[in-house]
Amino acid sequence: MFYYVSNFLLVLLEISSCTLFLEIFLNKAEADKPKNKIPIIISVSLLMYLIAFLFANMMLVKMILIIIAMSLVYKLYFKCKFIKSVAFVILYQSIILVIDFLVYAVIYSFFQNEELIEAQYETQSLMLVVLGKLILFIVVLIIKKIFDKKSTHLLSNKEWLQLICFPVFTCIIISALIWLIPEVESTTQSKILFITSIGMVSLNIMVFYLINEIITRENIIHTKNLNALKIKNELDFYYTLSDNYANQRKKEHEFKNQLMCINALINNEEYDEAKNYINKISKNVSSNLHTINTGNTVLNAVLNTKYQEALDKNILFTLNISDMTKLPLEVEDIVVLISNLLNNAIEAAELCEEKRQIQFKMHSDNNELYISAKNTYNHTLIIKDNIYESTKTDPKERGYGMKNIIDIVNKYNGNYCITPTENEFLIMIKITY
């Protein structure tokens, strides 16, 4: 009884690692939809166990049946081509064979007497098999780290090393337990040791799945935050537009009144009064009428707002923009990209005591669009993971501006390059269309 249950548990461990392994190569679904793995792990394990049980003595038939059965099930689960499924299942089985071989080689070199193995050290060899399954799991984790491009950004290298300590340490513990078995006095005690080992390995696998799910959820939250920021940018933009419109109507109204006034004065032949009045109102021409016209309405709105903001903060803003009527970016992207570029530039330049300058250039010709923002800065730049980290104090807003910029550049398959010199920060973007 114990024998059957323990073997089934071993098969379970093997199939968990197998699912993880196949996910690396066969999973085409987006990371947002985590599939429920437990039913498939249990059902495949039952299937394998049955096959192994029924065909226990016919090695070749058993092998082939297992490969075909696993490939079929996984083909349906991952919705991929049968051939691909077969190829990776065979690959996995070969990895298992190699590890099993190593485990048995260790057993034989340890005990050097085959009969002894089956009699007294049955539990010990079982535990070596458990150790083998754990080593298999570690190997799959390493393969995942190297080959799975989708999830390599989830865990930094340092965190991954910390995670892998857990199974490695468990390996050491199990090896120590194996060493202990000759000291053990009854079969019950050795069975308890065996159950402990299997328990530990299962724990390892479960912890890993748990961490994976937590990270995926964090990723989703992160994407949501990025989107929220984008929406906020767009709302700001629309508010500016409607503010500008309201201002415009107000000024028109004022202007009409002033004209009526001048008309009245002239009709009354109060020419001197009229002249004085006109002089007076000319002086009040608002400085809010700076206009930047690049041919693109959206871009104009963004630039006008940012120009005014820079002016209010005493930052020298130089522009050099070619005809942008045919700008190949979508409206939201223009708003987010340019707002973020200029927000970053303004925030940095603001902190300088002398020499607050921003130079913004946009140039497009020959199907190439160049955007560059250069600004003076005074603070120390923090670089983390190749991305310039935010200096914002509010943790909710940190870093999303730069990430938004990079996301948009990548969306259009563009290139960007950031070069800070001693006192100037320059970011250059090129998009081919």
Next chain:
Amino acid sequence: MINIIICDDEIECINDISNAISEYFKSISNSYNIQRFNSSEDLFNANIDYNNIDIVFLDINMPNMSGFEAAKKIRDLNQNINIAFITALLDYTIEGYKIRVFRYIVKNNINFALQIFECLDALLKNIEYNQATISFPVSTGTIAIKPENIIYVESELHNVSIYIKEHNESLQCKHLKLDEIEKLLKRYKFIRVHKSFLVNPKYIISMTNKEVKLHRVDKYIPVARSKYNQAFKEYFMYEGEQ
């Protein structure tokens, strides 16, 4: 000697500008010269040779011929001269870009002087870049070459060959190593694509991770794998700044 023209119908404004200019030049070694005009008619009646002028400050809002019209006329006469608009309200337009206005300087702004300083900074940088010459020791003595005329520099064994625009033969320079030449030409944005090749990005037609194709040069310049990333980055920045 920097030659400057100011054209504005308000005398007060002309004074503000020339005060800012003289303030700027106090701290550097270049000398300068300002010619003042009160209207575009006066400016064109004076028949200036714009080849000798470095920058023209034009007021946009002038009676009769506006600064914009004047700028178009000047641009027709000279393709290279720098034109800066002085204006009460920024009115940046595509037409301005077409005649390649150098700067827009906004009046009635507490940063007025700073804008002029920044404009002159950029102007001097341009002039230096275009007119600088570097002396290289060759077999017949030393020769001064403008970096913008050097297409590329190649080093073979103990010789360094400098290939110059519109010269069929390269100049042989025996006493300098390529590393030293690279240091001299670094500020002119030359790119070291290979242990033996230093290239002027102005003449690059295309760059791949294997080779660079240059204007007017038949052979392809090889790109070293270890230098490709840095070289491409520098070329990318150069292209963007044009």
